[in-house]
Amino acid sequence: MRALHSESPAWCPGCGNFSILPTLDEAIEEVGLDRRRLVLVSGIGQAAKLPHYTRANVFNGLHGRALPPATAIKLVNHELEVVVTSGDGDMYGEGGNHFIHAIRRNIGVKCFVHNNQVYGLTKGQASPTSDPGMETPIQTHGVMAQPFNPLAVAIVEGASFVARSCAVTRDHLKEMMVAALKHDGGFTLLDILQPCPSFNKRNTAKWYKERVKPIADDHDPTDMHAALDLAMTWGDQIPIGILYRNERPPFESLWPALEKGPLVEQYSG
């Protein structure tokens, strides 16, 4: 396959996606994933364009709707590695309901959310994770709603793996991507804080760099309350690393129809 567009991603100069894309490629190589068994699923948004710029099977669907097809792909062929690349608007806004229920199911997909706290594709409106008070062309008096906390929601709902990293700390990001890809379990959330130099003038690369701080080594990720404390920490310090792990069996391991192997391989016709 020719990587037709890999030379010219349609992102603004300085976009955090320019560091996320090569980091993902490096992580895929480091884990030794067979790209022909890798499916990248995305919705719509700047982050959701990423699958076009790398080599893999691709299901680029509708805005907010990455998780339902990803869930079904994993159920039909659980030997595929299904990675969702999404943004804060796509995953936490338009797709919020699917986010809740995919975690409840604990489907074994890897969900990488590029969280730049703003809408990029539609030019600078507030996202569900925008800081209160942020002024935009729509939120002219500043954002009035409280930000959505994806990590806390994922922990409370019993996601299998919950982590956060940042596009400006590439080594850490790669470490987290590798850990997420290696995680053999259910729903895996990696929230990736990411600057948007075009539309988010508050949460800049510098802003993130000054605040993100790796989680202490003595944190026990199986301790839900400790994980929630970290998830609720935001402001002068933003913890990055693996917040939470849960041994709950993945959704795809519970279906009688899959005991004989992947559903797709049972089809004779």
Next chain:
Amino acid sequence: MDLNIRIAGEAGQGIKTTGHLLVDVFASMGLWVFSTQSYMSRIRGGLNWQDVRVADYRITSSRDQADLLVALTEEALETLRAEVAEDGLILYDGDEAQDAVAINFTKTAKDEGGSAIMANSVAGGAIFTILGYDIKPLIGYLDEAFHAKGVEVVKTNAALVRRGAELASDLQGRLPAPQPSDAPPQVYDGTEATALSAAVSGVKFIAAYPMTPSTGVFTWLAKNMEKYGIIAEQAEDEIAAINMICGATYAGVPAIVTTSGGGLALMSEGLSLAGMHELPAVVMLGQRPGPATGLPTRTAQGDLLFALRTGHGEFPRALFAPGSPRQCLELMRRALETAHKFQTPVIYMMDQYLADLRLNEEERDETPRPIDRQIVTDAGGDYRRYEITDSGVSPRAIPSGDAFVVLDSDEHDEEGHITENLEIAQAMMDKRMRKIDGMIAEALPPEAYRDDEGAGTLLICWGSTYLPCREAVDILRMNGHNASMLHFGQIWPLNRDAVREAIGSRERVISVEGNAWGQFACVLREQGLIGEVELLTRYDGLPFTAEEIVARVEG
């Protein structure tokens, strides 16, 4: 001759169970049966009834009047009394009632050592006696049905049937009933036929959000998951459901969603996605009256134009609308085959009436015969998912082979990658549109019924109006009219030449439809296949009966 039994009461009183019991036993005796249910949208409470019509000839419609009303509540007695035939009879489950025979089924069941649930055995015994039928087949049926529950249950049920017969002994043979003939003993309904067809045709994945009257198909597939190796997942909403089956078909298995009109509205964008991705998504649409929540438990054919148009942009689709359980078996398979052959979404339309009606059908083949998914297994490194072809159909590979399979909801190039190149965009639209030519070439022609003489009066119908229209044609011809019927099981795309020829030149053309606008007539007119036609419509939530169609045609 034929006879109509109406069992009415509150939800939760086992009306459906009693109705099914009668239908199954009558069919096992070689009688022709036809049953429909009517109920209010309540889990418990509210007036519900089940009509069981029994005959010594093939019947395909319900009747307005009941010959025997079995009223389980006072409300049922008073509400439905007026719809009892002049020489009919009312049986009331209570101690006394005016102009009705009172037999307390529930009290009798309890007094004789049974439970309230066994009241239908008492009622069965009484009904059989009133119709002059031997109670042995009834006892035999219950024997088999409750065998697993133990000897005591079987014995009690048999005793209760006998007790019911005894209580009605004064009325032995009071209502002359049809004698058994050569009717097939199997009884099917539209729901079961649809679900079974999906399972044997190879559907491996169903995602749905429950919505009356489509839930039965979803439930049947969930119940038979292990037998057929199916995953049945209850989605968080209809948007998730349609997007899930897009994912499931991409990954390589036939998949369907079940829904009703409101759910289809939520699926609109996902349907368009299946059109753009060129995925064989099949939507089973159970219609009920709208707009909005409408009449949730009633029937309608009001979503034809919606099903034909829903989804933004232009993309090919096919619409099928079976008219009987037999056609459900055939057309669900056809829907899946069409979707896979042309890699495009297909909507299979039913309604509450067809979902619930039960009648005798010839024995069906339940052996799995998975459809050909029409996928390529030898795609290599140079594979292009959207290769431009003459037919518009590109080779479809699934992920996990040697080829990368790339789908984009944006307009894309042959490899599936996003493009802003307008020449490519035009070529892709043209490629998708070319698939319609192939679909038209394979479109099912309408089925003509008793159309041997031409001219005369032609009843045009589609979907579930098939059975009542068929019977209406029989009655009209008995009454001396040159009437015939043209039924459309495939309503889109149409093979215009075939349709034009089938309609021919008539004295009267009447479109019989369960909606207010005559939506199928609109489609035929838009296609230049008919001019002004008479509309015979009904949109009060109830199905047509043959009697009603005849009366309105004879005007």
